Amino acid sequence: MTAATASRPHIPVLLDEVVAALAPAPGETHVDGTFGAGGYTKAILEKGAARVFAFDRDPEAIGAGETLAASSGGRLTLVPERFSRMRQALSARDVEDVDGVTLDIGVSSMQLDQAERGFSFQADGPLDMRMGRDGQSAADFVNTADEAEIAEVLFHYGEEPKARRVAKAIVAARPIERTGELAEVVRKALGHHPGMKKDPATRTFQAIRIHVNEELKELEGGLAAAEQVLKPGGRLAVVTFHSLEDRIVKRFLKSRSGALPAGSRHLPAANETGPAPTFEAVAKAVRPGAAETEANPRARSATLRAALRTSAPSWASVSTEGKSR
Template structure:
């Protein structure tokens, strides 16, 4: 693997953590506590949690670049920060390896990071030409591998289900006809031609296709579902969960999980409405109303426009069975 690009400017608004004040308010970090930052990225949430005086933060990131660039922050905090090169869905196992069985807070910032989007060589964005890669872990099959080998129906299903793209069949047909595709600029051009995009159109239609392929390739929705269940297992009674999402499919998963686990949704109540046997007791409570960025933050950081924050507090009841997890990606990225 090539050396990572030099560390970003932490004051660049493109790398600012979204809804930071609201996340910290929801987490209410306090002295002596242990917190998990499941999506370290540029370290914005971790810095703020450490600044609040917690005893320790265990941060996770599956991107080798983020882990390498975060070592300076680890060194600056004299044992208070551990940075784990792994998926946040494995937080329970990784925490056990650090001798930790429960934590006071878990933060998840779902999706692709600004650092990944800004680096053309990572292939996440069509704003600058680069190899059609999109791999968060920088290993395994790339986006080009998928698009150049998958059949037309599978590509169309991914684009439709994960990108909510109504012209998915037309786009998939055009992709197959244009193969092999190796560059982000090539894929964007194919999508634009297939959808009849005009230069003056407000939104580039390639956005939804790129998003869908990235989510599929990195199994992001399944990872989110697994990560929420892992957070449920590791949070102490009274522990706080804060999740920031940027995609409607992600937010639906978080909303459904918290509604079910708090007893606010069918199948999640303490007792079945038909008077049958008692169901699992709620594992979360105090589910806060969804929070979105205000105009001032969106003006500073356009990425905040699509962000949604949901916060809840862990009860003392046992975790639900992991087998109850729904399969949102319908097997597409498993």
């Protein structure tokens, strides 16, 4: 990491709006499911929350948060876990319900800014992209998956219209070990010139990152977990950064509030004989204003969705381990 990158401030997106949706109050217990640089956690603590459980699967984020935890007087507990496992992790700490849950989905600024993490094509680094530093890396995927699988990942997770062309170019160029190499392969396959508004590699990098980290599956599991741990009247606030994520959150809240008649395998529909709505007061989507996007360009695609937990029992769901509960 360069000195310039290390000193760059990491600005939490829609911070005021998230805090307003969570409405943290003295004595309450909250979950920050995506600790990152700790922006939301700090704000929740400043509002007087008695306890904050901050989750992050990235060991670097957990390590960087130790100073804040040490200065919190025991109010902040760092949890090195995926947020989809918040129910199990809280139960292990004798916490059965909480007053608020916030999730900030996707890659963090810290991860993007470190070339050695391999998330960005803006600076050359090893092709890694793993948030938790375990499992299959991006290099493992692009160098071992067949052309059809790569094309499917690029199409579904990156919404890349020329996924087959890019996949064919990736297979032909293997082995690919660096972010710079992959970016050049994609640019050459799609055509690129300096005046283009969006780098052609953007969709491919997004897709591979989502696939390697199972981000959409994690989001689905996290929403179900939040439903289970929030007490009646508890607040949920979720910030997403692209349409795939936002679609999942929007559909979840519509379904769980009884506003969505048609279900899916992940989000079954409410009906007269089915489960009662578990969320209400679903707020209109909030997006950053001009001042915030000017100060923090990464905020431009953010969307906040929030809702209140009802007293109804949580719906039956499938855990991240694949077992019904």
